[in-house]
Amino acid sequence: MADVVQGPEEGAEELDKEGLFPAAPAVASRALAPGAEPLSPQGVEGGAARPTGSMLRLTVVSFLENKLAVAGLGILVLLALFCFVGPHVYLTNQKTVNPVINNLGPTGSHLLGTDGEGFDILGRLMVAGQSSIEIGLAAGLLAAVFGTLYGAVSAVAGGFVDAIMMRIVDALFSVPALFLLILLAAIFSPNLPLMIVVISFISWLGPARLVRGEALSLRTREYVQAVKVAGGTQRRIVLRHIVPNTIGTIMVNTSFLIADSILLLAALSYLGLGLPDTTPTWGGMLSNGTEVIFDGYWWQLYPAGVAIVLTVVAFNFVGDALRDSLDVRLRRR
Amino acid sequence: MSGYIFRRFAQSLVVLLLVTVIMFIMFHLLPGNPARAELGVKAQPAAVAAFDKLQGLNKPVWYQFWVYLDHLAHGNLGFSYVQNSTVAQLFAQRFPKTIILLALAYGVAVIAAIPLGIMQAVRRNKFDDYVLTGASFVLYSFPTFWLGIVLIEIFAISLHVLPPNAPETTSIGGIVSDWQGMVLPVMTLALVSIASYSRYMRSSMIDSLAQDYIRTAKAKGVTQRVILLRHALRNSLIPMATLIGLSIPAVLSGAIITESVFNYPGVGLLFIQSAESNDFSVLLGLTLVAAVGVIAGNLVADIGYAVLDPRIRY
Numbered sequence: 001m002a003d004v005v006q007g008p009e010e011g012a013e014e015l016d017k018e019g020l021f022p023a024a025p026a027v028a029s030r031a032l033a034p035g036a037e038p039l040s041p042q043g044v045e046g047g048a049a050r051p052t053g054s055m056l057r058l059t060v061v062s063f064l065e066n067k068l069a070v071a072g073l074g075i076l077v078l079l080a081l082f083c084f085v086g087p088h089v090y091l092t093n094q095k096t097v098n099p100v101i102n103n104l105g106p107t108g109s110h111l112l113g114t115d116g117e118g119f120d121i122l123g124r125l126m127v128a129g130q131s132s133i134e135i136g137l138a139a140g141l142l143a144a145v146f147g148t149l150y151g152a153v154s155a156v157a158g159g160f161v162d163a164i165m166m167r168i169v170d171a172l173f174s175v176p177a178l179f180l181l182i183l184l185a186a187i188f189s190p191n192l193p194l195m196i197v198v199i200s201f202i203s204w205l206g207p208a209r210l211v212r213g214e215a216l217s218l219r220t221r222e223y224v225q226a227v228k229v230a231g232g233t234q235r236r237i238v239l240r241h242i243v244p245n246t247i248g249t250i251m252v253n254t255s256f257l258i259a260d261s262i263l264l265l266a267a268l269s270y271l272g273l274g275l276p277d278t279t280p281t282w283g284g285m286l287s288n289g290t291e292v293i294f295d296g297y298w299w300q301l302y303p304a305g306v307a308i309v310l311t312v313v314a315f316n317f318v319g320d321a322l323r324d325s326l327d328v329r330l331r332r333r
Numbered sequence: 334m335s336g337y338i339f340r341r342f343a344q345s346l347v348v349l350l351l352v353t354v355i356m357f358i359m360f361h362l363l364p365g366n367p368a369r370a371e372l373g374v375k376a377q378p379a380a381v382a383a384f385d386k387l388q389g390l391n392k393p394v395w396y397q398f399w400v401y402l403d404h405l406a407h408g409n410l411g412f413s414y415v416q417n418s419t420v421a422q423l424f425a426q427r428f429p430k431t432i433i434l435l436a437l438a439y440g441v442a443v444i445a446a447i448p449l450g451i452m453q454a455v456r457r458n459k460f461d462d463y464v465l466t467g468a469s470f471v472l473y474s475f476p477t478f479w480l481g482i483v484l485i486e487i488f489a490i491s492l493h494v495l496p497p498n499a500p501e502t503t504s505i506g507g508i509v510s511d512w513q514g515m516v517l518p519v520m521t522l523a524l525v526s527i528a529s530y531s532r533y534m535r536s537s538m539i540d541s542l543a544q545d546y547i548r549t550a551k552a553k554g555v556t557q558r559v560i561l562l563r564h565a566l567r568n569s570l571i572p573m574a575t576l577i578g579l580s581i582p583a584v585l586s587g588a589i590i591t592e593s594v595f596n597y598p599g600v601g602l603l604f605i606q607s608a609e610s611n612d613f614s615v616l617l618g619l620t621l622v623a624a625v626g627v628i629a630g631n632l633v634a635d636i637g638y639a640v641l642d643p644r645i646r647y
Contacts (some may be wrong), residue, residue, distance in 0.1 A: 159529065171348050171354075171624075174618060178586035179619070179620045179623050182589070187363060263476055267477070267590060271605055273608060281477075286478075293482065293490060308476055308479070313474045
């Protein structure tokens, strides 16, 4: 059986390669499929043929031409160095509580002072950054993967299944994110892996809608039709044809998802529903810092907040720039 | 038009029904079993049995769901064993305070964002546009609670010009007499909205200014001021009107944070306190109410869009 399918599918694969890099975007179907919602940022296509050069190279070039993108990427690289290499250079004790040196202001030996438990704040910022960034990345990526598959499957299945799957998304969307997040956190009192799942459960809805919108127009294209005629399975259509073609939308959305996940984690920590202090996070540091502002320990309030804002701004910059450069690739010239 | 409104309404009802299914599933996900989660781990077996009977938990699942819907249809959102009061009563006590906070914040945000957006559209890609764009980008990336606390640190602790706490009273007169206490909470909630509203206003205004009728108006010698306020602004406000309906979820989430930062006894603070005391019936009830608010907001936004802009037909 597999052999019978093999031949035509190979043929379909060839067709797909043609379809993946259309010589002129104008050839690609401009109209959305009937019933498609104009959700996708790439829904509007047009313009003449591109100059020579690989798609990837053009995207990278126009991405790097964007000052915001370079700034965002620069901040992210510096933050990664700070959090992951920093602790090996700037050695501090982040394991044992030391009440003798608690709540010290910024001095030569503790550049950003110490917190209520005697931890050096600069060193704590590095360690906490590791888990904040890791959880943000993991939750953002998990949400993107699940949302993409959900949206693509829904669009390809079509009809009644699509309607049901999308009404479920509508229903979850109508519960305000923080309400759902707090409810889930209260029910599950999450540990680290569960926290990633809970946060991504809040944020997969956006990519699901976006990818479905785009997949609705993709599934009517000739190369997808060719796969169907050639006997390709739905699974193959989703994984090999629809998903790779929505990668631009997904990348843009993922960087926003990561930014949002970092903010959601911080909000949960502030509300006392985050991870225990044994896993330091920026949100946790902020939450501890807010408890002592009336004592005048301002240095416990600002560092973690600045770190969160920097990280979130950087991911938002990268997302914006990615969207622009993918748009430019389709519109300019 | 009426056909569209009817269809949109029916769609909202389907979504609402699905939300109740989700809440029902959450109820069954409660740690241990629902009765122990609500009544406490050490609840007497008789109390557990009574609870199960009340919720129909000894019956098949479809019947339980029917009981749940029946309760909701009669305005019964559940009973808080922690506060010894019905969830509906607790909600009714807190709701006016939250509405006051949200209305003030919405008002401030809209009044500030519209001129800011117009200004940015007119001065597009000039220095002040870049500054405002940068500022709204940074504000947008602020954790709301941190914004609130930084405002407290600056205005209440360092400068001593405003109190750090919101008015504690539940009466509206108390809020009016203690208006200084409302400044920081309203500012916190409004600032984040201003950041996103002014961005929308800017792009909506830029779209309007690129239209043919604007060029015509310019050609016949209409002044810049009249072009902006009479021709461009009115059309740019249509997306804004719907945006306000669509931003209800974000603002409700913001209200939870703001109320907990400033200790303002509204629905958001009730929600957080219930999460701390594992008062699940309040959590489930309030989440459902919030979802109803969002669905209604979306409905009004969609219908409003169709009414305000007659070109739109579905």
